[in-house]
Amino acid sequence: MVPGSFAMKHKVSLGLVLAALWLGLSGKLDPLFLLLGAVSVGFALWTALRMDIVDRESHPIHISGGLIRFWILLIRDIVIANTQVVREILRPRLAITPTVVEFESQQSSDLGKVILGNSITLTPGTVTLDIQGSRFRVHGLTREIAEEAASGVMDRRIPRDVEEGR
Amino acid sequence: MSIASVLLLVGLAVLATMAMALARGLLGPTVYDRILAVNMFGTKTVLLIALLAARSGRSDYLDIALLYALINFIGVIAVLKYFEYGSLGHPHAEEGDEG
Amino acid sequence: MSGIEWLGVILLVLGALLGLVGGIGVLRFPDFFTRLHAAGVTDTLATGLFLSGLACLFGDWQATLKLALIFFFVLFTSPTASHALAKAALHGGLKPWKRREDPHG
Numbered sequence: 001m002v003p004g005s006f007a008m009k010h011k012v013s014l015g016l017v018l019a020a021l022w023l024g025l026s027g028k029l030d031p032l033f034l035l036l037g038a039v040s041v042g043f044a045l046w047t048a049l050r051m052d053i054v055d056r057e058s059h060p061i062h063i064s065g066g067l068i069r070f071w072i073l074l075i076r077d078i079v080i081a082n083t084q085v086v087r088e089i090l091r092p093r094l095a096i097t098p099t100v101v102e103f104e105s106q107q108s109s110d111l112g113k114v115i116l117g118n119s120i121t122l123t124p125g126t127v128t129l130d131i132q133g134s135r136f137r138v139h140g141l142t143r144e145i146a147e148e149a150a151s152g153v154m155d156r157r158i159p160r161d162v163e164e165g166r
Numbered sequence: 167m168s169i170a171s172v173l174l175l176v177g178l179a180v181l182a183t184m185a186m187a188l189a190r191g192l193l194g195p196t197v198y199d200r201i202l203a204v205n206m207f208g209t210k211t212v213l214l215i216a217l218l219a220a221r222s223g224r225s226d227y228l229d230i231a232l233l234y235a236l237i238n239f240i241g242v243i244a245v246l247k248y249f250e251y252g253s254l255g256h257p258h259a260e261e262g263d264e265g
Numbered sequence: 266m267s268g269i270e271w272l273g274v275i276l277l278v279l280g281a282l283l284g285l286v287g288g289i290g291v292l293r294f295p296d297f298f299t300r301l302h303a304a305g306v307t308d309t310l311a312t313g314l315f316l317s318g319l320a321c322l323f324g325d326w327q328a329t330l331k332l333a334l335i336f337f338f339v340l341f342t343s344p345t346a347s348h349a350l351a352k353a354a355l356h357g358g359l360k361p362w363k364r365r366e367d368p369h370g
Contacts, residue, residue: 025229025334027327082310085302086283089290097364098299121344124305127298127351139351139361141302169266169322172274179281183307186288190300198297198354205346206291206304209339210284213315216335220319225328232335239342246353 010054011045018044066159073157074119081123081145088125088141098139099146105134105155112158119154173221180217184210201245208238273321280315287311296362297354301347308343312336 022037023029048054088096107113117128120138125145130137140146184207191203212235219227266274283306290303316336320329 024327024330078309082283082306085290085306086286089286089293089303089306094293094295096294096299098296098361100361117348118344121347121351122305122309122340124309125302127301127305128348129351129355139298139301141299169270169274172278173322176277176281179285183281183284183288186285186292190291196297196354196357196359198350198357198359199300202297202300202304202350203291205350206287206307209308209312209343212335212339213280213284213312216316216319216332219328220322225323225325225331228328228331228335232331232338235335235338235342239338239346242346243349246349250353250356 011049014048014054015041015045070115070157070159074122074154077154078123081125084145085124085141096141097143098141099143100129100137100139101146101150102135102137103150103152105136105152107134107155107158115158116155120149123149170221173217177214177217177221180210180214184214197249201242201249204245205238205242208234208241212238269321269324273318275318276314276321277318280311280313280318283307283311283314297359298351298361301351305343305347308339308347312339 018041019037022041026033026037088094105113105116107116113131113134117131117136120126120128120136125141126149127139128136129139138146138149140149187203187206187210191200191207194200212231215231215234216228219225219231287303287305287307290306291300294300294303313336316332320332323329323332
């Protein structure tokens, strides 16, 4: 949104991330490899700048704080949901009751909606079908799973400051 | 049981999963089922390459697995885009594009 | 086998079994949307267990880093691909399968 104020910060952080990635993947520290890495990082940065995709949204360094707790809870949810879906798959007689539910989310920012929609899709048993405004349409493998997704437990867990943080 | 034989058995399990994905791809019935099957086949290929890397003890192979994951994702999105818009790149073919 | 190797083998086997279950689900479930959920099992927990098992077996930092990168990449792209598929199917006119009211139907 504000082009000038964040640009430098995001260029530097993207460059650092790319450099760390190169060092991690090559694992070599001799001058030739460092030179090749510098050239690659420079080229990737130049391409990204030319495509005009270095901004707050593409490079969200501002949302690292409160999300850690969210991720931990999300991983727990994914494990639970996996066991539920596995149980449904292995039932001798299929007992699934696929249900489409709609609900209003509390997320006002685009990023909040993306995080919620992706988290719902990432948890097996639920898939976000459509988002219109703040209305989510979710397909669930069984009625219980779908209703749990619509109850808004995950919605409330997303940190409020997901968009305001700097 | 040695680790090598465990890796072999696990590889066979991955291959069996890939065969099931392939069967779904052949059975269809909709084009979306087939794309889903291709996506799943690709994810399993990534795991298979990573497994080969472990079996041969070469972590360089993991770069190939990483690259395959990238290509798989881009391929699925490209095919989907083609089926939704009937075109792969021309910006004016998309709905609501700012031009 | 050492302790870390045992852990790696257990994680790897669990991941492979979960993958198989996901494959069975993709074959068994009645329509596209339900199959999407079965494929979700193979993309999340199965991949996670499988790759962390391999990381235990490799036991060097660079392989672990690469396996973690693969895992996070799959974790970030799989919901995007699933959602794109579901949305495209819905726009394409596919109706989610529903169980008929009588339980023996």
